[in-house]
Amino acid sequence: MISVRPLYILKEEYIVQYQTQIRELKKQGFSIIGYARKSVRSEDHETRIKLLRLMYRRLKERSMVDRVFVSYSSQASDPLSQRDMNQEYELLTTAISGRKYPM
Numbered sequence: 001m002i003s004v005r006p007l008y009i010l011k012e013e014y015i016v017q018y019q020t021q022i023r024e025l026k027k028q029g030f031s032i033i034g035y036a037r038k039s040v041r042s043e044d045h046e047t048r049i050k051l052l053r054l055m056y057r058r059l060k061e062r063s064m065v066d067r068v069f070v071s072y073s074s075q076a077s078d079p080l081s082q083r084d085m086n087q088e089y090e091l092l093t094t095a096i097s098g099r100k101y102p103m
Contacts, residue, residue, distance in 0.1 A: 034059035
């Protein structure tokens with residue numbers, strides 16, 4: 001089965017404006033939190049980790065997030081409080097971010 005979805009990309013000309021707004025929020029004392037999620041699919045573990053690392057890196061670089069919440073395998077409709085409860089969280093965060101919790 002082939003699934004199709006729209007892809008939204010922030011144009012380069014808006015990235016500077018976007019990052020300026022984030023810097024202003026940080027100056028006001030806000031913490032910026034990012035979120036990366038992989039749907040439940042048949043990807044192998046290594047591919048899934050590689051894709052999550054890419055999302056993690058982009059959130060850090062483009063959105064200048066302070067922390068990243070990562071969901072290894074969940075549906076968009078799953079409540080946040082129940083996502084990945086059966087996973088070894090510390091092991092996954094180390095694999096994705098390259099450092100120990102918290103991300």
